[in-house]
Amino acid sequence: MKQDETMKVKRYDDTNVNPDFVAERKKCTFNIELLTNIIDGSSYLTETRRQAQLAVLNNESFSNLPDRYYASRDEAYAQNIRKSAAYIKLLKEDKSISRAESYFMQCLIFPNEVPPFSLHTTMFTPTFESMADEEQKKLWMPRIENYEILGTYIQTEMGHGTNVRGLETTATFDPSTDEFIIHSPTLTSIKWWPGGLGKTCNCAIVMASLITNGRNEGIHPFIVQLRDFETHEPLKGGLTIGDIGTKLGFHGMDNGFVKFDQFRIPRRNMLMKSAKVTRDGTYQKEKKLEKLKYGSMVFVRAMLVFNQAGQGLAQAVTIAARYSCVRRQSEYAPGQEEPHIIEYQAQQHILFTELAASYIFYIAGNKLRELYFTMNYDIQKGDLSDLPELHALSAGLKALTLDEAVVGIERCRLICGGHGYSAASGIPKIYTEVVAACTYEGVHPVLYLQTARYLLKVYQAALLSSSASSLPDNQSSKYIFRHLHSERPRFHFPLSFVEIVEAFERRALMCIEKASKKLDGLLATGRPHHEAWNYSACYLIRAAKAHSHVYLTSSVHEQLETVRQEDAGVYTVLGQLFELYALKSIVDHAVEFIESCGITTDQINICIERIEALLLNIRPNVLPLVDAFDFPDRLLGSALGCYDGNVYQRLYEYALNSPLNKSTVNVAYFVYYIAINIS
Ligand SMILES: CCCCCCCCCCCCCCCCCCCC(=O)SCCNC(=O)CCNC(=O)[C@H](O)C(C)(C)COP(=O)(O)OP(=O)(O)OC[C@H]1O[C@@H](n2cnc3c(N)ncnc32)[C@H](O)[C@@H]1OP(=O)(O)O
Numbered sequence: 001m002k003q004d005e006t007m008k009v010k011r012y013d014d015t016n017v018n019p020d021f022v023a024e025r026k027k028c029t030f031n032i033e034l035l036t037n038i039i040d041g042s043s044y045l046t047e048t049r050r051q052a053q054l055a056v057l058n059n060e061s062f063s064n065l066p067d068r069y070y071a072s073r074d075e076a077y078a079q080n081i082r083k084s085a086a087y088i089k090l091l092k093e094d095k096s097i098s099r100a101e102s103y104f105m106q107c108l109i110f111p112n113e114v115p116p117f118s119l120h121t122t123m124f125t126p127t128f129e130s131m132a133d134e135e136q137k138k139l140w141m142p143r144i145e146n147y148e149i150l151g152t153y154i155q156t157e158m159g160h161g162t163n164v165r166g167l168e169t170t171a172t173f174d175p176s177t178d179e180f181i182i183h184s185p186t187l188t189s190i191k192w193w194p195g196g197l198g199k200t201c202n203c204a205i206v207m208a209s210l211i212t213n214g215r216n217e218g219i220h221p222f223i224v225q226l227r228d229f230e231t232h233e234p235l236k237g238g239l240t241i242g243d244i245g246t247k248l249g250f251h252g253m254d255n256g257f258v259k260f261d262q263f264r265i266p267r268r269n270m271l272m273k274s275a276k277v278t279r280d281g282t283y284q285k286e287k288k289l290e291k292l293k294y295g296s297m298v299f300v301r302a303m304l305v306f307n308q309a310g311q312g313l314a315q316a317v318t319i320a321a322r323y324s325c326v327r328r329q330s331e332y333a334p335g336q337e338e339p340h341i342i343e344y345q346a347q348q349h350i351l352f353t354e355l356a357a358s359y360i361f362y363i364a365g366n367k368l369r370e371l372y373f374t375m376n377y378d379i380q381k382g383d384l385s386d387l388p389e390l391h392a393l394s395a396g397l398k399a400l401t402l403d404e405a406v407v408g409i410e411r412c413r414l415i416c417g418g419h420g421y422s423a424a425s426g427i428p429k430i431y432t433e434v435v436a437a438c439t440y441e442g443v444h445p446v447l448y449l450q451t452a453r454y455l456l457k458v459y460q461a462a463l464l465s466s467s468a469s470s471l472p473d474n475q476s477s478k479y480i481f482r483h484l485h486s487e488r489p490r491f492h493f494p495l496s497f498v499e500i501v502e503a504f505e506r507r508a509l510m511c512i513e514k515a516s517k518k519l520d521g522l523l524a525t526g527r528p529h530h531e532a533w534n535y536s537a538c539y540l541i542r543a544a545k546a547h548s549h550v551y552l553t554s555s556v557h558e559q560l561e562t563v564r565q566e567d568a569g570v571y572t573v574l575g576q577l578f579e580l581y582a583l584k585s586i587v588d589h590a591v592e593f594i595e596s597c598g599i600t601t602d603q604i605n606i607c608i609e610r611i612e613a614l615l616l617n618i619r620p621n622v623l624p625l626v627d628a629f630d631f632p633d634r635l636l637g638s639a640l641g642c643y644d645g646n647v648y649q650r651l652y653e654y655a656l657n658s659p660l661n662k663s664t665v666n667v668a669y670f671v672y673y674i675a676i677n678i679s
């Protein structure tokens with residue numbers, strides 16, 4: 001990005017700050033900047049992010065409507081298109097903007113929004129790059145990269161989402177014209193949901209069943225032009241396209257539908273890296289590369305851990321923490337001033353456990369992102385050996401962290417009392433965006449079952465081997481080999497960090513063993529595999545969740561070991577958050593830990609006591625810990641969560657801006673009530 005040397009990156013504006021906040025911030029015991037660097041991934045990324053954010057704040061084309069929460073759906077969409085146009089213009093003009101910079105800019109330009117063009121960058125382009133052959137890339141990529149082509153990813157249909165193999169849309173090869181005919185044969189086969197399809201994108205990757213020489217060869221990707229590049233009108237020849245209507249959130253996004261009626265595309269629009277249809281209609285495929293077609297789903301799932309679970313929960317926690325340090329309520333001691341609600345242990349228990357979770361998801365999410373890019377490098381070169389691991393890990397972690405994050409966001413809203421229910425708190429918007437991610441890119445029971453499928457395979461392999469040496473170091477399931485044939489240790493309380501990680505591993509191994517036994521038991525009664533699998537689902541899902549918890553604890557523990565060498569203050573606070581998250585999970589799943597680690601109910605009670613001690617330890621640092629997330633006020637969009645803590649003034653301004661306050665007597669009231677009463 002072209003840097004403006006005159007722009008100085010200032011962390012926060014320290015003028016006009018609520019005196020309660022000034023006092024709170026003085027209690028800080030650690031170096032906030034260092035912690036921010038850890039959350040971002042490095043000091044370089046912190047600086048990159050701040051420069052990118054500043055560029056957005058200083059650019060008027062990215063300004064929002066006077067108040068985003070009062071926008072109608074039309075206004076929200078129009079605003080997103082206006083900002084998208086300015087953003088894409090900027091990316092085209094300044095080719096030096098890096099991927100990370102553009103990502104940071106996008107987050108602030110579209111706070112808690114998935115903008116209409118986002119499928120172009122997150123799914124359309126990655127799928128095309130991964131599935132097209134070299135000649136196709138040469139032909140299409142220049143127009144994709146300069147946004148002349150704006151694409152979406154069309155997979156889900158009205159009748160099928162999870163079962164990709166069950167999709168009904170067909171792409172039938174017609175050798176007489178050298179074309180594929182894309183067709184929606186039924187009402188349920190209408191493509192439904194793709195982001196940006198309704199009004200915005202002019203092209204798409206369409207997933208459809210390939211039929212040639214009368215044979216159905218299964219689901220394949222095709223690049224399809226949907227709209228005219230000049231007029232933006234849907235192309236003639238068999239397309240009905242539109243927006244699917246209002247949803248729980250995503251108001252600024254045109255999720256769409258498309259019905260294909262014998263719509264023709266050239267044969268070479270089939271993406272032909274791993275499979276192709278020749279001019280005479282012969283189908284050829286490279287079996288080894290078949291699973292590449294699932295690749296963009298793996299990418300987005302892996303990114304959602306830090307981007308939605310980590311960041312979404314961290315934003316809600318920031319808002320709830322700041323508000324809790326301003327809000328005073330109830331008589332704590334007779335005759336004394338009402339305390340800030342942060343002083344109530346009940347408040348602290350919810351707030352600090354969610355604070356801890358947000359740090360865990362952020363840090364583990366960053367590690368998963370790095371792992372994805374490392375593994376994907378080989379995968380794209382044709383070595384798919386890491387794909388099962390990456391698929392299992394990203395599926396399980398997407399599911400677990402988002403499951404926990406949405407509950408956490410809602411808990412944060414609840415502990416803000418009545419004002420949490422106002423859109424002005426910013427939390428409802430965060431919730432509706434993050435909860436969408438629990439559905440898109442795969443519903444969670446299904447994803448957990450994918451992870452479990454992989455775990456059972458690893459477990460079977462471990463039963464046959466006594467050493468883990470056959471597994472590469474980066475395999476998150478290595479502990480299965482390590483612990484299967486080793487003695488369970490005696491755990492000491494309070495648990496050390498190393499013991500915490502081993503306890504999670506032992507619990508996961510037990511859950512995997514139980515799932516395997518359950519499945520084998522059902523198979524032994526003569527049930528067919530699909531039925532035995534279905535009636536083992538509860539065990540399998542428990543195993544997948546426990547395994548995902550292993551990754552969370554072990555990757556954050558690894559980070560802690562690095563921090564220990566660097567800074568004692570940061571190590572202490574991060575250690576407290578790690579311990580709090582881990583102990584709360586142990587208490588929440590006490591039965592599994594008692595059974596797998598040979599610990600007693602008394603020792604669970606020690607964990608409960610330790611949690612209470614940790615709440616006291618964390619209390620002085622609560623504002624600095626959320627300040628370390630370094631969220632600009634504009635990103636949070638919250639009257640309760642602003643850096644300066646001037647909550648009441650902002651709430652009042654928000655109410656005064658309500659469109660209902662534009663008149664003293666509302667027209668509808670006049671027409672339907674006063675007028676009728678008068679007559
Ligand atoms: C600092 C800067 C960084 C920059 C980062 C950028 C940040 C990006 C932020 C992200 C923002 C996100 C915005 C996104 C906007 C919304 C996008 C929404 C898009 C969608 O929702 S698209 C539709 C998604 N649909 C689904 O997810 C459907 C779910 N269903 C499936 O995935 C599969 O069909 C299912 C359930 C896995 C089963 O399929 P099936 O055919 O039945 O397969 P099998 O079970 O028989 O398994 C076959 C075999 O394949 C393996 N498998 C399955 N899936 C995958 C996969 N994805 N990858 C690899 N391998 C896979 C499976 O394990 C089996 O293997 P075996 O060896 O056991 O046979």
Ligand SMILES: Cc1cc2nc3c(=O)[nH]c(=O)nc-3n(C[C@H](O)[C@H](O)[C@H](O)COP(=O)(O)OP(=O)(O)OC[C@H]3O[C@@H](n4cnc5c(N)ncnc54)[C@H](O)[C@@H]3O)c2cc1C
Pocket residue numbers: 119153154155156159160161162163192193194195250255436439440441442443444445446449
């Ligand atoms: C905001 C949003 C954006 C989206 N964007 C896109 C997009 O850009 N492109 C696109 O193609 N799609 C998109 N989708 C669609 C999304 O990917 C699907 O909704 C999702 O994959 C789930 O499919 P489904 O809706 O058909 O649910 P179903 O598959 O019908 O599942 C319904 C429920 O049935 C149960 N179930 C189903 N199958 C199983 C099973 N095998 N085992 C156990 N339980 C099962 C689960 O409880 C599941 O929740 C989007 C969806 C949303 C909400």
